[in-house]
Amino acid sequence: MNTSDTVEKCMRHITPHVESTETKITVVGIGAVGMGAVSALLTQEISKNIVLLDMDGRKVAGEVLDLQHATPFLSNSQVSGGTDYSLSRNSKICVVTAGVRQQEGESRLNLVQRNVEVFKKIIPPLAENSPNCILVIVSNPCDILTYVAWKLSGFPQERVFGSGCDLDSARFRVLLAQKFGIAANSVHGNIIGEHGDSSVAVWSGVNIAGLFIKDIHPQMGLDNDPEKFIDVHKAVVQGAYDVIKLKGYTSWAIGYAIAHICRDILDNVYAIHMLSVNVKGFYDIKDDVFLSLPTVLASRGIHEIILLTLSEEEVKKIQESAKILWDVQKDIVF
Structure with a gap:
């Protein structure tokens, strides 16, 4: 007997599964800042649906698995993630913490320009998959990268802002x-x-x-x-x-x-x-x-x-x- 047979004997499906997106939050970047945010969002029961996105597929898979094991202690919130931006579809809020760090002797403009290149890979797919979302920019330099996100997303000003001060x-x-x-x-x-x-x-x-x-x-x-x-x-x-x-x-x-x-x-x-x-x-x-x-x-x-x-x-x-x-x-x- 396979698992599906057991499930069918245990319950009768009345309606199809529907993903809850009313509180769906996508966090891009799973470094210390991103995971600090995810921890707070989960423990304070702010969102029931959190998506983690990062270019490091192995690390994001590990973080997702670890958090999924904790969901019985977190009101059974749904945690998923990966490298595919389609996972962020229909997010209410997209939080961006990803970016490159300043290198020794590097000018501020060069750092900004390198982060612009990173944002070109992040902001357009977020905007495409969640055209009505609110973009919260945390990456540094926060103020300038919020401007960059606003320009790249094409969103109105009320839906793009930085964590700022x-x-x-x-x-x-x-x-x-x-x-x-x-x-x-x-x-x-x-x-x-x-x-x-x-x-x-x-x-x-x-x-x-x-x-x-x-x-x-x-x-x-x-x-x-x-x-x-x-x-x-x-x-x-x-x-x-x-x-x-x-x-x-x-x-x-x-x-x-x-x-x-x-x-x-x-x-x-x-x-x-x-x-x-x-x-x-x-x-x-x-x-x-x-x-x-x-x-x-x-x-x-x-x-x-x-x-x-x-x-x-x-x-x-x-x-x-x-x-x-x-x-x-x-x-x-x-």
């Missing part, structure tokens, strides 16, 4: 919370601009229970601040470098950040994230540059972008951020 803002809140001795989710403060060295700390918006710290400590964030709050922002910028120096890569924090973004899309809760979006027309920026601003997320992607009231110095810094990125971005060859 969402994690930077979380680090900011953690460090501020440690300084004040309270819980991180009780401190409010944002990092905007580039996901990188030219990011901008919005000191004017840092508050605890509606108490704006700048009102009682005007020197906050300035070079002449005796309490050295500026060191908090420096630590935010340095944060990823510190983690990489200690363990070789980042994974958990960015994984949870990605999962948080995906959950708020799927749940359609209109939550605010610091995401890398097209800022042309904001703060007198005239180019198609992607930088992080407070972004309202819903089931169709970007719903609104919050118009922050920034100080003159903060506006100047975000404009400088845009110029730094455009100087690299303008020479990209598609």
Whole structure:
């Protein structure tokens, strides 16, 4: 007696099997960041259908098999994957973490151009198989590669954005919370601009229970601040470098950040994230540059972008951020 005979004796099929795609998420790139995201998505029960894609067929097969063995502990979520982009068909969200790393002595533009070549193999097949999906770009340099993904996909701006400064803002809140001795989710403060060295700390918006710290400590964030709050922002910028120096890569924090973004899309809760979006027309920026601003997320992607009231110095810094990125971005060859 073969297995099919046994199955037929055990149950009677009434309707054909239908793949559930309402929460289907494809993760491209199964390095530390990609698998950190997959772990968070599964353990928090954000998606019941996760697809892993990677050019390393052997490794992705191993990760899929390992995760499938864990599904009894994960509400029986469906996990599949491989190298074939048709597996991503009808995804609600496609998260891209794949990319090449900067080599010693390599210019930023050369790194970007090499990643453009990688994205040419990733973005078009994702867009073809899931023409209505939302693209979340995590690969670095995040802001420029979000622009690249937008251009290659042909998607409207509301359906292409980067994880941007969402994690930077979380680090900011953690460090501020440690300084004040309270819980991180009780401190409010944002990092905007580039996901990188030219990011901008919005000191004017840092508050605890509606108490704006700048009102009682005007020197906050300035070079002449005796309490050295500026060191908090420096630590935010340095944060990823510190983690990489200690363990070789980042994974958990960015994984949870990605999962948080995906959950708020799927749940359609209109939550605010610091995401890398097209800022042309904001703060007198005239180019198609992607930088992080407070972004309202819903089931169709970007719903609104919050118009922050920034100080003159903060506006100047975000404009400088845009110029730094455009100087690299303008020479990209598609």
